[in-house]
Amino acid sequence: MPVKLLRVGAPGEERPAVLAGDGRVLDLSGLTGDIDGAFLASGGVERAREALERRELPELDASGLRVGAPVARPGKVVCIGLNYRDHAAETGAEPPKRPVVFMKDPHCVVGPDDTVLVPRGSTRTDWEVELAVVIGRKARYLESEDDALAAIAGYAVSHDVSEREFQLDFSPQWDLGKSCETFNPLGPWLVTPDEAGDPQDLRLTLAVNGERRQDGTTADMIFPVAELVLYLSRFMVLYPGDVINTGTPAGVSLGKPDVPFLRAGDTVELEISGLGRQRQTLAQA
Known part of the structure; x- marks a missing residue:
C-alpha cells in the first residue's frame, strides 16, 4: 500500500x-x-x-x-545545480559533465506553507521548484542504480530558494545564497516510491503571484535520480533522513532579466505531480 x-x-x-x-x-x-x-x-x-x-x-x-516539513531534522541537504538542460541553457551555462554538488544548511528546512523571509540586504531572491529525494537507509559506496533506488525512502516537493547576489557575487561557493533562514520549504508529504511512480516522469510547476514561471518535467534531468544517489554515495555517506534537492527546470528569474526577483508580499505556489502543493508568502527578515 x-x-x-x-x-x-x-x-x-x-x-x-x-x-x-x-x-x-x-x-x-x-x-x-x-x-x-x-x-x-x-x-x-x-x-x-x-x-x-x-x-x-x-x-x-x-x-x-x-x-510541517515531512522529515524532521535532516542531517544534511545536498543540492544539485544545473541539472536540467533547459535551466542550464537559460543561465548560459554548459551542461555539466559531472553533477554540480553543493550543500544547504539543514536548519533552513521549513514547512511547505511557512513564511519565506527575504534576507536583509537582498536584491535578488529567486525561486526554484525541485524534486527532493529522502534517503531511507545508509548509502555508502553503492554498486548499482538499483541499489541507489532501494536506498530512497520517498520523494517530496522542495523549494530551493536562492539569493543570487549572495550566491554568485559574494563568494566563489554558492552556500551564502542558499542557506538563508527559511530557504528550503519541504513537503507537504513524504511520498513512498510506489506511490510517486517513475521519478523521471514527474511534472514540476511554479507560479509567482498567480503567473506561471516554471513548467518542466523530471525527464529533462541531465543526471537522473538513481545516478545522483549512486554518484553521491561515492563521495559522502548518505544517512536516513538526508535530503537531496535534484535541480530545477527553466524559468527562474536569474535566467529572465525582464522578470523581477521576489519581494516581501509576493506569493509563490509550487506543485509536483502526485507529491502535493506548496504556497508561501514572503516577508522581510
Missing part, C-alpha cells in the same frame, strides 16, 4: 501522521515520536504501512493545523 507521511502542528511540536487514501489524516504517534532519520532507518515506513492496512491508526483532526 502506498504511503504519504506528514507532520502537523506548530514548529517544534509537530505530530507524525499519514494521509489516508480517502483524505483523512491518521495519527502515527502510537508508532513513533517523529518522522526522522531514526524512524526511517528502523523500518518505520513499513510499520506505518502495515498499521494503515490493518486500520489501526486513529484519525487526527488536522483542520487548521500547520503542516
